[in-house]
Amino acid sequence: MALPARVEIIPGHDVVARLGRELPAPATITITCLPHHGPSETVDLAVELAALGYRAVPHLAARSIESKQQMDTFSKRLADAGVKDIFVIAGDAKADAGPYAWSVPLLEELAGTGSFRLGFAAYPEGHPAIPEPELTQLLLKKQEYGDWAVTQMCFSAPVLSDYLARIRADGFTLPVWAGVPGQVRRTRLVALAGRIGVGPSLKFAKRSGSLLRSVLAPSSYDPTRLVGSIERSGGFAGLHVYSFNDFARLPGAS
Template sequence: MFPTRIEIIPSTGIVDQVRALVPLTTTLTMTCLPHHGIERTMRTSVELSALGYTVIPHLAARSIHDRAELTRIMRECDAAGIGEVFVIGGDRKQPAGPYGSALPVLEDIAQYTGGRMRAGVAGYPEGHPTVAALDLLDALQDKQHLATHVVTQMCFDAPKILDFAALLRREGVDLPVWAGVAGSVPRTKLVALATQIGVGSSLKFLSRKGPLARKLLSGDRYSPHPLVAGLESQPGIAGIHLYSFNNLDAVPNEAGLASSPTALQPALIRGAAREQ
């Protein structure tokens, strides 16, 4: 079975929900949304790490106010035993401080930690709505010496993910690729939470992305099992990054992913890494 990580949104009450429903052997990644900010991401990550979970905080460059704040974050991670972060540009329109993209954050993290902190970066199998494909590739090439892996934006097409991984290899980007996959989610749940978690503007984009995405929005419950089956045992794919709406009570037997020390059957959907 694929190694699987589940993405969590640091909403109110999520720590108790995770503790009740998610095995300690599951790796969690913690989003950093503009309306939440990095403080909530870090507070929730530290609390879950103290309970025994392996947690990977998302650090959105545009939400970091200054280099001193980044230093404090690295100290919090060290104290909590957090050894990996996921660095993105973030959705914030105007940077809160000196960081406008992921690269300078990665550079400072490497300097502050002496290269000990592992860091994931974002990839886009279907492109980015505001960044040219060549610029995205250039950015990954610039960041790869500071990163340990790539996490793709949510995608519903296994061949596109595999083509993206192959493209990276051809262009000299040798980082392992974690495939961003949406878990099982009903249309009503997606619409109800779209504004809350910042995907309302993505619904029209999703509706143009083929039969699986149209099924996601049609009222049926989408299952990622066929997509995961199409990715399993394929070269260049290190594991599954499962996007979540925090609806963890829908976990058992819905995603087609077995619970184990490296794999969980999580649920639902969220694309957190929209900016390079």
Template sequence: MTSAADRDPPAGATEAQFEVIPLKGITDRVEGHLPPGARVTVTASPAQGLAATIAVAGELAAAGFTAIPHLAARQIRDRHEATDLLEQLAAAGVHEVFVIAGDATRPAGDYTGSLGLLEDLAAAAPGITLGMGAHPEGHPFVDEQEAIRLVRAKAEHASYLVTQMCFEAPPLLQWVRSLREAGITLPIRPGIAAPVGTARLLRIGAKVGVGRSLRMLSGRGSGMRRLVGPGEWDPDALLAELARGQEESGLALAGPHVYTFNDLEAVARWRAAA
């Protein structure tokens, strides 16, 4: 079987992509603060529902952005609904999705995790670009060996991988090396938190559980100084470390996945300063 990892890297692999939450007015804010044609992913949650994700993705695509809706497996009933969603998205000019398991306490139907949904989407639309998520600092429900096995199985269908939020380069780079040693060659987008206020980042980080990087906040390392020094997280030093790591043969890091928390004004200021 030919895996997605054996294909050419997806279009735009070197560009950053920006994650937004489908709240009222977000499309106007994206248009006002992100560059034309930018890659923008749209989250899915039980609170907002998939309908909001699909609607915003369609609006962004109509505005000329590369819209990438998150499809949460545990919110989708079955293969029929998954195929229906693909048809809706294709009609709206959306040809890429990001597949996650999702936070719903109980699955809506057949899918308990993202692997089954990835398999069905790849079979239903062989030309579609599929992103997948992964946890460099440990998955909350599976051990390390099982996590690698799942990544390998999902990589048969996905085009690239996005990590959870990371705040330190060494754990992320070591995890990438372990994937490469396991023969998993997908482009990897490191998940980077946009520059936001410390209190907001800590509140969100605690909810999403970003692993060892979050625990550095109670220590005295350089990461903590970056985070609490001026009262605002600055990702530039982390991105510089990752850029140096990118020079290492075989790592194949793609452009970052920027968690914006919908603070697009801060993202625009950061981009302008850079």
């Protein structure tokens, strides 16, 4: 049975119009919060998409939030717009803009409002700045405040399945969404990889000849086989599709 899907987008000047043409409401759309545009643009877009009938899931990067007052304003705007889910990350800003140096304090504060279901990141292929077993300890800490997790982008169903089994054995019980690429043009995948943290997955791909040919094919990467393998493996709540704003070739989200 096909898994439900959420589609991740990057804010841009024409993104709303393109979504309307290629992936209409009520699709579930998650909105990145990259350092160069910050949380205000993410919240603005989430509110706009919610008004158009989308199930909007904004990403909030802790290090990019300037103050508790700003966070309170974001929280009220999102709740008033009918947004039900927020994805909380530490973010890639080089310096903290305000009081949130990492994701857990922000998760704790948002959980206290009782207004949102909260998601956070999981790392099947590790994290460049956080060693194991600290990553697992952090995941279990986030579980105290959150409601679901999303994995970093991964090109291997066995890696995802092994990771899910491992964290379940460690006591992680929340739903996990498998992070997968959409059917993205090769040139766009490579160009944007560094901007949204796909580096570890591409390095993994380079360690496998057949996988490398799949990912770096002459035209585009097709995730059909990967998605099928994830669905057959079972255990995941759904697919978190990294679209790179390439909506025309995505399956409809649910």
